[in-house]
Amino acid sequence: MRLAPVAAERLVVAVLWIMAAITVGVLFFIIAFILAHGLPHVSWGFLTQSPGKMGREGGIFPMIVATALVAGIAVILAAPIGVATAIYLTEYTREGRLTAAIRFGAGCLAGIPSILYGLFGFVFFAITLGLGLCVLSGALALALMVLPTIIRTSEEAIRAVPPAYREVSYGLGSTRWQMVTRVVLRSALPGIVTGIVLSLARCIEETAVVMLTAGSAMRLACSPFDSCRPLSLHFYILSREGISMEKAYATAAVLVIVILVINFFAYWLVHRFIGKAGRHV
Amino acid sequence: MKQDKIIRVILMTVACTAILGLVVIAVFIFKEGMPIIVRLGGREFFLSADWDPKAGRFGIRSMILGSLMVTGGAMVIGVTFSLGLAVVLTEFSPPLLTRILKPVIELLAGIPSVVYGFVGVVTLVPLIQNHLGGPGLSVLAASIVLGIMVLPTVTSISVDALHAVPRAYREGSIALGATRWQTVHMVLFKAARSGIVAAVILGMGRAIGETMAVIMVSGNTLAAPRGLLEPVRTLTANIALEMGYASGDHRQALFATGVTLFAFIMILNTIALTVSRRQGQGVRAT
Numbered sequence: 059m060r061l062a063p064v065a066a067e068r069l070v071v072a073v074l075w076i077m078a079a080i081t082v083g084v085l086f087f088i089i090a091f092i093l094a095h096g097l098p099h100v101s102w103g104f105l106t107q108s109p110g111k112m113g114r115e116g117g118i119f120p121m122i123v124a125t126a127l128v129a130g131i132a133v134i135l136a137a138p139i140g141v142a143t144a145i146y147l148t149e150y151t152r153e154g155r156l157t158a159a160i161r162f163g164a165g166c167l168a169g170i171p172s173i174l175y176g177l178f179g180f181v182f183f184a185i186t187l188g189l190g191l192c193v194l195s196g197a198l199a200l201a202l203m204v205l206p207t208i209i210r211t212s213e214e215a216i217r218a219v220p221p222a223y224r225e226v227s228y229g230l231g232s233t234r235w236q237m238v239t240r241v242v243l244r245s246a247l248p249g250i251v252t253g254i255v256l257s258l259a260r261c262i263e264e265t266a267v268v269m270l271t272a273g274s275a276m277r278l279a280c281s282p283f284d285s286c287r288p289l290s291l292h293f294y295i296l297s298r299e300g301i302s303m304e305k306a307y308a309t310a311a312v313l314v315i316v317i318l319v320i321n322f323f324a325y326w327l328v329h330r331f332i333g334k335a336g337r338h339v
Numbered sequence: 340m341k342q343d344k345i346i347r348v349i350l351m352t353v354a355c356t357a358i359l360g361l362v363v364i365a366v367f368i369f370k371e372g373m374p375i376i377v378r379l380g381g382r383e384f385f386l387s388a389d390w391d392p393k394a395g396r397f398g399i400r401s402m403i404l405g406s407l408m409v410t411g412g413a414m415v416i417g418v419t420f421s422l423g424l425a426v427v428l429t430e431f432s433p434p435l436l437t438r439i440l441k442p443v444i445e446l447l448a449g450i451p452s453v454v455y456g457f458v459g460v461v462t463l464v465p466l467i468q469n470h471l472g473g474p475g476l477s478v479l480a481a482s483i484v485l486g487i488m489v490l491p492t493v494t495s496i497s498v499d500a501l502h503a504v505p506r507a508y509r510e511g512s513i514a515l516g517a518t519r520w521q522t523v524h525m526v527l528f529k530a531a532r533s534g535i536v537a538a539v540i541l542g543m544g545r546a547i548g549e550t551m552a553v554i555m556v557s558g559n560t561l562a563a564p565r566g567l568l569e570p571v572r573t574l575t576a577n578i579a580l581e582m583g584y585a586s587g588d589h590r591q592a593l594f595a596t597g598v599t600l601f602a603f604i605m606i607l608n609t610i611a612l613t614v615s616r617r618q619g620q621g622v623r624a625t
Contacts, residue, residue, distance in 0.1 A: 071519075071520065081423070142353040142354065143356065143357060151351070160358060166608055167364075169607065171604060202364070264451075318446065322446065
């Protein structure tokens with residue numbers, strides 16, 4: 059039996075709405091679940107103390123520092139390279155073999171799974187370069203991982219700057235470099251910052267890379283060459299080895315809140331400064 | 340101008356980091372992984388299901404099968420729901436709701452994968468264990484968790500693809516007397532096909548490369564799964580679980596597992612790049 063088109067429409071629309079509701083519901087459930095179980099265990103002491111007994115007691119202060127160090131260094135390394143690449147691609151060259159190769163490289167890097175960045179970081183930074191399992195090895199591997207994101211978002215932001223700005227700048231007698239730094243980058247800044255902020259969030263949530271490159275020491279990392287255990291890895295170890303569900307939930311809640319705040323900030327940047335023209339990543 | 344040239348050369352050099360990075364990654368992973376594949380023979384390494392590092396036997400067939408099963412399951416779940424959500428967001432929901440929901444869904448793409456895995460372990464796994472039987476840690480659990488994880492990405496790109504379909508197509512279809520659903524599946528899906536395919540392939544890449552969430556919910560046994568409710572070990576999980584203590588041949592075999600994963604991803608990437616390039620040309624043509 060074939061349904062009449064109008065009846066079919068009603069049925070399908072109902073099914074689609076239910077699917078959409080389930081999808082959104084599940085995603086919200088995950089966040090609510092973590093926050094409901096984790097937030098009661100988050101306290102000032104939890105955020106500022108060192109862990110004891112493998113993480114069964116105490117807090118997560120060294121892990122917060124580790125995450126800040128690893129993700130911070132990664133983004134500080136990747137951002138200038140990514141933005142410079144975007145400037146080169148948009149302002150300093152025509153489309154040709156080299157730009158195609160750069161885009162292909164960035165496209166492939168974007169597709170490589172994080173575990174392979176971990177493997178690579180382990181064999182290249184930690185062993186071949188002799189850095190060992192440390193903050194810096196992790197940060198370098200993460201920097202490569204987020205490089206394509208920063209290139210793409212910066213390129214989009216720079217391309218969105220109206221050509222007239224460039225023409226006016228040239229018309230006023232500026233050199234290309236002056237035009238790029240004083241006109242183009244200034245108006246593309248919110249878009250570029252958004253890309254960098256999203257990359258920071260990506261570095262904070264990443265686990266597989268730091269598991270193979272950053273070590274897992276629970277003490278406070280004082281230099282880039284110290285072994286460290288970022289929040290995501292700490293959470294993984296706590297929950298997987300069944301050390302403490304309470305602390306695992308609390309760590310997860312901290313992680314989720316940090317990520318949501320950062321993503322929300324990025325979203326706000328896009329809509330505050332770029333408006334409808336800016337595409338969220 | 341001289342200054343201009345110097346800046347151009349500097350920028351060009353820096354821009355090559357992306358290429359250099361890709362080459363160095365590929366070289367080092369292949370350099371570590373290829374020797375053992377060559378020594379054992381591709382047949383032995385890829386087609387044998389016997390993985391016993393202590394006895395020096397390295398066959399990854401069950402992990403390849405595991406990765407494919409989990410990814411396939413994830414795509415069935417993820418794509419169905421993503422497309423449903425994307426259609427609702429672009430065609431049926433009031434604009435205000437779309438404006439709120441789309442960024443919210445994108446926000447959710449940032450939830451750490453370990454968190455997805457953890458929520459899967461404490462909620463989904465017992466559910467499967469109690470109602471469907473088996474150990475709970477299974478292909479099904481991994482597929483569902485991965486399906487949910489790829490939702491934000493696939494939805495977001497599909498929404499963009501559907502939005503990119505010219506308004507006139509919709510109007511033409513409605514004017515011919517089609518219902519809105521007929522318009523969606525007869526006109527929009529066809530017009531946005533390449534974008535949707537690109538979204539699906541991207542989601543596939545995500546799913547096959549995901550590590551932490553899968554480790555937590557899949558059970559990680561070495562035997563190849565015979566059903567959806569059996570535990571499974573994927574390529575990514577194999578690397579992450581054993582890398583910590585591996586050395587010698589064992590470590591090489593794990594890198595060889597990485598080589599296999601790399602090959603899968605490059606195939607998917609190439610397809611995705613070709614499809615999106617074709618779409619780019621299509622848009623220019625209209």
